[in-house]
Amino acid sequence: MPEYEYLSGFGSHFSSEDSRCPNALPEGQNSPQKCAYGLYAEQLSGSAFTAPRTENVRSWLYRVRPSVIHQPFERYDVAPYLRAKWDEQHPNPNQMRWNPFDVPSEKVDFVAGLHTVCGAGDTRSRHGLAVHVYLCNSSMENQAMYNSDGDFLIVPQQGSLDITTEFGKMYVQPNEICVIPQGIRFSVAVEGPTRGYILEVYDGHFKLPDLGPIGANGLANPRDFLTPTAWFEDREVQGFKMVSKYQGALFVATQNHSPFDVVAWHGNYVPYKYDLAKFMVINSVSFDHCDPSIFTVLTCPSNRYGTAIADFVIFPPRWSVQEHTFRPPYYHRNCMSEFMGLIFGRYEAKEGGFLPGGASLHSMMTPHGPDRKCFEGASNAELKPERIADGTQAFMFESSLSMAVTKWGEETCQKLDAKYYECWQALEKKFKI
Numbered sequence: 001m002p003e004y005e006y007l008s009g010f011g012s013h014f015s016s017e018d019s020r021c022p023n024a025l026p027e028g029q030n031s032p033q034k035c036a037y038g039l040y041a042e043q044l045s046g047s048a049f050t051a052p053r054t055e056n057v058r059s060w061l062y063r064v065r066p067s068v069i070h071q072p073f074e075r076y077d078v079a080p081y082l083r084a085k086w087d088e089q090h091p092n093p094n095q096m097r098w099n100p101f102d103v104p105s106e107k108v109d110f111v112a113g114l115h116t117v118c119g120a121g122d123t124r125s126r127h128g129l130a131v132h133v134y135l136c137n138s139s140m141e142n143q144a145m146y147n148s149d150g151d152f153l154i155v156p157q158q159g160s161l162d163i164t165t166e167f168g169k170m171y172v173q174p175n176e177i178c179v180i181p182q183g184i185r186f187s188v189a190v191e192g193p194t195r196g197y198i199l200e201v202y203d204g205h206f207k208l209p210d211l212g213p214i215g216a217n218g219l220a221n222p223r224d225f226l227t228p229t230a231w232f233e234d235r236e237v238q239g240f241k242m243v244s245k246y247q248g249a250l251f252v253a254t255q256n257h258s259p260f261d262v263v264a265w266h267g268n269y270v271p272y273k274y275d276l277a278k279f280m281v282i283n284s285v286s287f288d289h290c291d292p293s294i295f296t297v298l299t300c301p302s303n304r305y306g307t308a309i310a311d312f313v314i315f316p317p318r319w320s321v322q323e324h325t326f327r328p329p330y331y332h333r334n335c336m337s338e339f340m341g342l343i344f345g346r347y348e349a350k351e352g353g354f355l356p357g358g359a360s361l362h363s364m365m366t367p368h369g370p371d372r373k374c375f376e377g378a379s380n381a382e383l384k385p386e387r388i389a390d391g392t393q394a395f396m397f398e399s400s401l402s403m404a405v406t407k408w409g410e411e412t413c414q415k416l417d418a419k420y421y422e423c424w425q426a427l428e429k430k431f432k433i
């Protein structure tokens, strides 16, 4: 495992220089007439120039060449199942569950391995989200990508991601996540079969949720978020491919140098990773089942107060101690869409069928909850303090938008479990007067 150095903090104003070039960062200003070492200054804006301070994010990059030195973009149709349009299938409100998605045996890299499962909204008006899975087995060589449409929250499930970004390198293993905000260039190296999930949001950036009465500490603590430190290569290479996802389609522009030539940078618009094992779990210690919002790691808020474009929620290992309580998730119908995945282990509400590397989608107002086995077990269990979900990490992308499933998700992948609905059919009537 590579031992990269990171900067700790969420939303901080960081500064970083590659140690090979001390004092590369200008002091006291952003745009000196001439930068140290003959570097070019370039600003990367992640918010409107005029956004209020609480929302204003940008970074200054000091690089060997400005990003603008590239050939024109051309269409690059390497990912046939990447989508940003949501009308290719008839709407389907059914509970859906997918068996683990297959990693192909032929050579596929992270970009070509992007498959869209569901989503809503529109990249052009910058409102909405997409849920993708990546299924790949080879590294991006002399190739980088950036997403013009929004931010990627990446959840590795199988195989680690060795990610080179303009800000430096980060190594992301299963049970860690990373966020690559809009526009930041990155290249993914993998070893062997590699699979994971991506939550893409078009509206804005991920934030830590407010804590309200919880107080100043808890859930995902800011200092556990890690941002890369500056690393550069001054590498001339014929035909380096710069891939842009733009308005949902892929484009490529060639250039004759590596884009990872940022010698120093400063700012608050950065990629970062987070280890889910660091999440401080808060839950009921008296009775009843709390809503899963207590497990929110990151949220992308909408303009509607308290309502997210998407929350990233986990179901981490924890003690369960509630008295006179049905402890698993309750039966429910929700005005939000719930996409779930499983990194490892098994999920508390389902005794079988929901497997690592698979997924489920419970759409708006579609009823769901524990399967029969789980209901019977939990209704009769002795309510002693119990570790739940040890060796498990399930997660949910919960959205206030009504998501549509792609043709790949509903048909082509051939992973949809047509018998999912059966897991509830044997729930017995127990009513007695």
Ligand SMILES: O=C(O)Cc1cc(O)ccc1O
Binding pocket: 290, 291, 292, 328, 329, 330, 332, 338, 349, 362, 368, 369, 396
């Ligand atoms: O549907 C699910 O399994 C996710 C979920 C978990 C929970 O503890 C409460 C509500 C909820 O939607």
Ligand SMILES: [Fe+2]
Binding pocket: 332, 334, 338, 362, 368
């Ligand atoms: Fe749910």
